[in-house]
Amino acid sequence: MSQNQSSYCASITADIEAHLKQLIPLKPPLAVFEPMHRMTFAVPPNSAPALCVAACELVGGHRSHAMAAAAALHLMHAASFTHEHLPLTDRPKPKPTVHRDYGPNIQLLVPDAMVPFGYELLALSDDPTQNTSGRVLRVITELSRVMGPQGMVDALYRELLVGQLDGGHELNDTELIEDMCRKKEGRLHACAAACGAILGGANEEETENLRIYGFYVGVIQGYINRVGRKEEEELERVKELRNLALKELEHFKGMKVEEISSFAFSF
Amino acid sequence: MSQNQSSYCASITADIEAHLKQLIPLKPPLAVFEPMHRMTFAVPPNSAPALCVAACELVGGHRSHAMAAAAALHLMHAASFTHEHLPLTDRPKPKPTVHRDYGPNIQLLVPDAMVPFGYELLALSDDPTQNTSGRVLRVITELSRVMGPQGMVDALYRELLVGQLDGGHELNDTELIEDMCRKKEGRLHACAAACGAILGGANEEETENLRIYGFYVGVIQGYINRVGRKEEEELERVKELRNLALKELEHFKGMKVEEISSFAFSF
Numbered sequence: 202m203s204q205n206q207s208s209y210c211a212s213i214t215a216d217i218e219a220h221l222k223q224l225i226p227l228k229p230p231l232a233v234f235e236p237m238h239r240m241t242f243a244v245p246p247n248s249a250p251a252l253c254v255a256a257c258e259l260v261g262g263h264r265s266h267a268m269a270a271a272a273a274l275h276l277m278h279a280a281s282f283t284h285e286h287l288p289l290t291d292r293p294k295p296k297p298t299v300h301r302d303y304g305p306n307i308q309l310l311v312p313d314a315m316v317p318f319g320y321e322l323l324a325l326s327d328d329p330t331q332n333t334s335g336r337v338l339r340v341i342t343e344l345s346r347v348m349g350p351q352g353m354v355d356a357l358y359r360e361l362l363v364g365q366l367d368g369g370h371e372l373n374d375t376e377l378i379e380d381m382c383r384k385k386e387g388r389l390h391a392c393a394a395a396c397g398a399i400l401g402g403a404n405e406e407e408t409e410n411l412r413i414y415g416f417y418v419g420v421i422q423g424y425i426n427r428v429g430r431k432e433e434e435e436l437e438r439v440k441e442l443r444n445l446a447l448k449e450l451e452h453f454k455g456m457k458v459e460e461i462s463s464f465a466f467s468f
Numbered sequence: 469m470s471q472n473q474s475s476y477c478a479s480i481t482a483d484i485e486a487h488l489k490q491l492i493p494l495k496p497p498l499a500v501f502e503p504m505h506r507m508t509f510a511v512p513p514n515s516a517p518a519l520c521v522a523a524c525e526l527v528g529g530h531r532s533h534a535m536a537a538a539a540a541l542h543l544m545h546a547a548s549f550t551h552e553h554l555p556l557t558d559r560p561k562p563k564p565t566v567h568r569d570y571g572p573n574i575q576l577l578v579p580d581a582m583v584p585f586g587y588e589l590l591a592l593s594d595d596p597t598q599n600t601s602g603r604v605l606r607v608i609t610e611l612s613r614v615m616g617p618q619g620m621v622d623a624l625y626r627e628l629l630v631g632q633l634d635g636g637h638e639l640n641d642t643e644l645i646e647d648m649c650r651k652k653e654g655r656l657h658a659c660a661a662a663c664g665a666i667l668g669g670a671n672e673e674e675t676e677n678l679r680i681y682g683f684y685v686g687v688i689q690g691y692i693n694r695v696g697r698k699e700e701e702e703l704e705r706v707k708e709l710r711n712l713a714l715k716e717l718e719h720f721k722g723m724k725v726e727e728i729s730s731f732a733f734s735f
Contacts, residue, residue: 232622232625232629289572306556306628310621311617311621313547313583314620314621317611317612317615320611320612321608321609327601334601334602334605335594335596338591338601339591341608344587345585345591348584349581350500350501350581350582351497352581352584354577354578354580357577358499361573361577
């Protein structure tokens with residue numbers, strides 16, 4: 202990955218963070234906004250929000266057009282992450298709690314506020330003078346599907362079942378890993394890229410190409426998250442996935458492909 | 469309350485239930501949809517979804533125009549109720565778990581799927597040929613605000629704090645009860661009535677009158693939920709609230725006020 206590509210990602214991520222900081226001021230009720238602020242910014246990085254912005258820019262949209270969707274994606278990721286780490290009694294391999302200061306109740310309630318807050322940002326981002334309502338509603342549908350019963354929650358449930366089967370040990374079944382990467386990070390990044398494309402004014406074909414590109418980017422991220430760079434077989438698979446991802450970008454010849462292609466490399 | 473009024477409420481409630489049954493079939497992933505189905509229909513009744521439909525009909529809208537919003541309100545109420553009853557270690561006065569069959573993980577995850585599912589229904593209810601996008605986006609904003617950091621989550625957090633102050637005993641401070649009824653049931657019913665009005669094509673003034681009517685209806689419901697019919701002082705307050713509520717309906721002279729007025733009576 203070139204210096205340019207890396208600084209492109211960094212500049213989008215910084216813009217999303219600055220946008221979120223403006224949106225979540227420390228205002229009343231402080232008992233909700235203060236932990237919401239902490240939970241929003243303490244979450245491990247996830248490339249889906251930045252990919253959403255990059256997809257919007259690739260198809261000629263302005264960065265600001267995708268900013269609400271990127272913020273919503275980040276908030277939903279942070280909410281899901283916090284709930285995933287809630288200390289519950291029936292988790293076979295409980296993840297370490299990330300917000301011990303607050304206790305389980307706040308870790309349950311505050312993410313329940315972050316999700317509607319994300320939808321509010323999206324709905325308010327509509328600009329009736331620019332005739333964007335249809336695009337915004339489509340993005341709300343896309344995001345709802347990826348976070349709903351056939352999306353993220355299905356993936357988290359499978360992860361839970363695999364944890365139970367596995368008796369609490371590390372995963373080493375390649376097929377299972379691929380399946381989880383597809384259902385969790387794959388779906389999320391596919392949705393993020395498609396949303397960015399829609400908001401940037403892409404046509405249907407461009408949107409679907411970017412959705413597939415996002416899917417492969419997500420699966421790569423899933424592998425890196427799960428097995429790191431240690432396992433050679435997985436690394437081979439990452440190379441294959443990268444080639445599949447980059448192939449989707451061939452549809453965008455003549456456009457600024459270099460910037461968005463960086464997402465197919467681990468960073 | 470007359471027989472007519474009571475059967476009006478019952479007919480709306482039955483229609484919402486039938487609509488939800490169609491929307492949540494027992495399809496894959498069954499591990500998510502089966503408990504989602506149960507959690508949706510096992511929740512104690514809440515009059516906000518039916519009030520949303522009644523407000524839509526009062527201003528001349530068709531019942532079907534408010535059905536997605538009513539379903540979303542019901543799903544969000546059911547999700548919030550299930551999370552409220554999650555067995556967590558730091559609850560001073562834990563509520564009885566309602567879905568013991570599933571264990572805490574499913575009680576956490578499935579409501580996390582129900583909320584986006586509600587937003588998806590709303591976004592998909594837009595009919596571009598009828599130019600409804602603006603209304604649907606406004607309703608999404610209204611619902612997000614009432615479920616977000618300054619709405620339901622703030623109310624639940626206050627309820628939690630009051631429970632801690634109270635050392636686990638029953639509440640008997642009238643001011644505290646009124647505050648909680650206003651912040652929880654009051655806000656939710658105000659939002660429900662306003663959403664119904666918006667979807668029914670009400671003007672701004674009608675929407676605001678119905679929002680205030682909904683607010684008083686919610687506070688009445690809150691009192692009935694919390695103190696029942698035993699405490700005379702509270703009953704006096706309920707009478708006052710009922711008069712305030714009915715006063716708002718005077719703005720709708722010549723319209724079918726009788727039906728919606730039943731919501732100001734406990735049922």
